[in-house]
Amino acid sequence: MHRRGVLAAAFAAGVGAALPAVADEAGKGDAPKLDLPKDKIDLPKFPEPASVKQTTRVAGKTLNYTATVGALPVRDEKGKVVAEVVFTAYVLDGPRDPKRPVTFAFNGGPGAASVYLNLGAIGPKRVQFGAQGDSPSDSAELVDNPGTWLDFTDMVFIDPVGTGFSRSLVDKEETKKRFYGIDADIQYLSRIVYDWLLKYGRMASPKYVTGESYGGFRGPKITYYLQTKLGVGVNGVVLVSPYLEPPVDLSPDFSPMAWVSTLPSMAASNYERQGKALSPALMADVEAYARGEFMTDLAKGRRDPAAVARIVDKVTAYTGLDRGFVERSGGRIDSRAYLRELYRKDGKIGSWYDSNVTQDDPFPWSPTGRRGDPILDAIIAPTTSAMVDFVTRVVGWKVEARYNALSDEVGENWEKGVELTNASTDLRQAVAADPKMKVLIVHGYDDLSCPYFISRLVIDQMPISGDVNRVKLSLYPGGHMFYSRPASQAAFRADVMQVFGAR
Numbered sequence: 001m002h003r004r005g006v007l008a009a010a011f012a013a014g015v016g017a018a019l020p021a022v023a024d025e026a027g028k029g030d031a032p033k034l035d036l037p038k039d040k041i042d043l044p045k046f047p048e049p050a051s052v053k054q055t056t057r058v059a060g061k062t063l064n065y066t067a068t069v070g071a072l073p074v075r076d077e078k079g080k081v082v083a084e085v086v087f088t089a090y091v092l093d094g095p096r097d098p099k100r101p102v103t104f105a106f107n108g109g110p111g112a113a114s115v116y117l118n119l120g121a122i123g124p125k126r127v128q129f130g131a132q133g134d135s136p137s138d139s140a141e142l143v144d145n146p147g148t149w150l151d152f153t154d155m156v157f158i159d160p161v162g163t164g165f166s167r168s169l170v171d172k173e174e175t176k177k178r179f180y181g182i183d184a185d186i187q188y189l190s191r192i193v194y195d196w197l198l199k200y201g202r203m204a205s206p207k208y209v210t211g212e213s214y215g216g217f218r219g220p221k222i223t224y225y226l227q228t229k230l231g232v233g234v235n236g237v238v239l240v241s242p243y244l245e246p247p248v249d250l251s252p253d254f255s256p257m258a259w260v261s262t263l264p265s266m267a268a269s270n271y272e273r274q275g276k277a278l279s280p281a282l283m284a285d286v287e288a289y290a291r292g293e294f295m296t297d298l299a300k301g302r303r304d305p306a307a308v309a310r311i312v313d314k315v316t317a318y319t320g321l322d323r324g325f326v327e328r329s330g331g332r333i334d335s336r337a338y339l340r341e342l343y344r345k346d347g348k349i350g351s352w353y354d355s356n357v358t359q360d361d362p363f364p365w366s367p368t369g370r371r372g373d374p375i376l377d378a379i380i381a382p383t384t385s386a387m388v389d390f391v392t393r394v395v396g397w398k399v400e401a402r403y404n405a406l407s408d409e410v411g412e413n414w415e416k417g418v419e420l421t422n423a424s425t426d427l428r429q430a431v432a433a434d435p436k437m438k439v440l441i442v443h444g445y446d447d448l449s450c451p452y453f454i455s456r457l458v459i460d461q462m463p464i465s466g467d468v469n470r471v472k473l474s475l476y477p478g479g480h481m482f483y484s485r486p487a488s489q490a491a492f493r494a495d496v497m498q499v500f501g502a503r
Contacts, residue, residue: 043167043401046071046084050397053093056124056144058151064093065124065150069397072195074161074178074188082178085192086165088114088157088391089200090124090150101153101206101235101500104193106160106222108214108243110185111410113164113403114157115387116379117212121240121483121492122149123157127386128484142386147489152502153208156196160189162410165391165401172413181415186218190225194232206235208500213450213480216242216441220427227433236438236499237430241480243450244424244441244458256298259332263290263318264453266338268445269355270320278445278477286318290453302330335448351375352449354479375481380405424458432465439471440499442492444482 049070056063067090074083092100105117119127119142126145149155159166161179168175178184197203209226211219216239226232248257267286268278276282294314297307311331316323319333325341326333339350347364351357351374359374384405391397404410431439441459443452452475459473474495476488483489497503 043169046086046165047398050395052395054124054394056148056150058124058144058146058148061151063124063150066091066093067124067395069391069395071166072192072199074191076178082170082174083161083168083188084166085161085188086159087192087196088118089155089196091154092150098204099206101208102197102202103149103153103155103208103210104196104222105155105157106189106209106211106215106218107163108212108217109163109406109411110160110180110214110414111163111404111407112213112215113159113166113387113405113407114215115164115383115405116481117210117215117240118157119383119386119390120481121212121489122147122210123155124148124150125390127382142390146486147483147493149493149496149500152497152500154202154205156193158189158192160185160410162407163404164387165399165403167401176413176415180410180413182221182417182421186221186225187229189218190222190230193222193226194230197232203232207232208236208238209234210238210240211242212240213243216240216450217244217246217423220244220423220430223437224426224430224433227430233434234430234437237427237440238496238499239439239441239455241443241447241450241482242423242441242455244427245422245454247422248454256295259298260290260295261451261454261457262333262335262338262448263294263315265446265448265451266333266335266355267318270318272356272446272477273320278475280475283445283475287453287456289314289318291457298332338448349374351479353481354444354446355448356446357479375479376406424462427458427471428462431462431471435466437470438499440474440495441472442474442476442482442495444476444478444480444488446477446479447482449480 049068051066051068054065054067056065067088069086069088071084071086073081074085076082105114105122107114107116117123119125124145125142127142161168161175168179170178179188209219209223219237219239219242223234223237226234248261264283264286268283271282272278294311297311300307302308308330312323312327315331315333316326319326319338321333321338321341329337335352339352339355342355343350343358347361348358349361353373353375357374359377384403387405388403392399427439431437441455443450443455445452455473459471462471474492476482476491478485478488483492494503
């Protein structure tokens with residue numbers, strides 16, 4: 001998950017590379033003894049890692065695997081434990097295959113636990129969320145996930161500090177300094193990857209990184225940090241609905257990029273409402289317009305009435321919005337205003353994460369949107385209930401704490417400045433550093449929170465390093481969580497299998 005409006009900050013705290021090793025002997029599951037600062041915390045100790053044997057079916061095969069939930073410590077420069085990061089790992093049973101990959105998964109926010117990738121996109125079990133008609137009171141029962149990656153990779157889902165059950169053990173200001181900023185976040189999370197590999201004897205395994213939304217922002221940075229600082233090579237990266245270039249949104253009154261990046265997603269939403277099947281061929285025209293005539297006419301501004309008229313004509317046709325609204329907006333359609341206008345007559349509101357997912361507007365006559373988000377409102381309850389039940393009852397990791405599927409506190413305390421930072425620089429450097437590493441970037445067409453066209457533009461500007469298809473963009477019907485649609489999840493799985501060489 002990702003909430004671009006609360007993104008923030010960079011703090012270059014040395015939490016990562018300088019930390020002393022804390023892993024147990026490779027392959028043993030006992031948690032390290034924690035030397036906790038008693039004057040700063042009063043929390044029950046986390047239990048030792050717990051495991052349970054499970055099965056799931058995918059692609060006509062039954063898979064036997066072990067699910068493990070546990071915590072790894074984060075230590076400061078003096079070796080004192082300052083946080084505990086909770087992970088959920090799924091490892092296929094049977095003899096250890098040295099060629100069997102392990103994938104590390106992160107969600108975004110900042111402030112989101114990894115539950116959305118885990119119990120929605122790629123874990124062995126799933127709960128339904130993110131689609132039209134889903135409700136907070138829907139069943140939280142887990143079922144086999146047809147989109148899981150477990151048949152071709154083990155998986156470790158990591159919850160950053162302040163999300164899931166992961167927690168800081170220092171005061172609020174120290175927590176913000178050590179964990180709620182771009183650089184600090186990348187350093188300690190990269191170290192967690194290193195520590196898990198060491199603890200469970202997987203340093204020699206092929207390694208992959210995947211991240212959704214702000215986790216897709218984390219992905220290239222963690223990959224490059226692992227490569228160059230911690231000595232861990234990454235075989236492949238899968239970025240799900242990533243927001244690689246926050247600076248694109250800067251100065252919308254001057255730069256045309258904010259409008260250019262969202263127009264194709266608005267057009268896709270309109271095509272879908274017309275019953276058209278979304279495809280690269282269908283989207284080619286609006287993409288060509290967005291990067292060509294639209295960008296040029298936007299740069300001309302209101303001093304060229306002919307340019308403004310062309311913009312209004314084209315944007316009205318592509319979006320399906322009322323021409324008067326488009327004209328009043330100068331063809332520059334803010335995504336929130338778009339969602340408000342799109343369903344105003346119907347008394348509904350659309351989601352920023354998939355503009356064709358709607359719910360009744362609780363304040364339909366308000367001059368401005370007084371609203372939650374249809375997807376956010378519906379996903380917190382089923383994902384939280386399902387994950388807590390799985391961890392505490394099924395796996396038996398008995399913890400006394402609140403589970404934060406999406407933490408407002410983390411987002412609100414994230415240090416300001418992330419809007420000035422990109423991840424595409426790290427992506428370029430990571431790709432250049434390893435000519436064998438593959439990258440797959442995936443999006444849903446209808447996502448306005450992390451528009452797919454930004455990734456299209458980023459990839460097109462990257463120098464070709466080796467195989468031209470080594471960095472690939474795949475698009476699917478749906479929004480931010482396109483995997484809530486079975487056909488899109490199946491297509492996503494097939495594309496990922498190619499990255500892993502599994503088909």
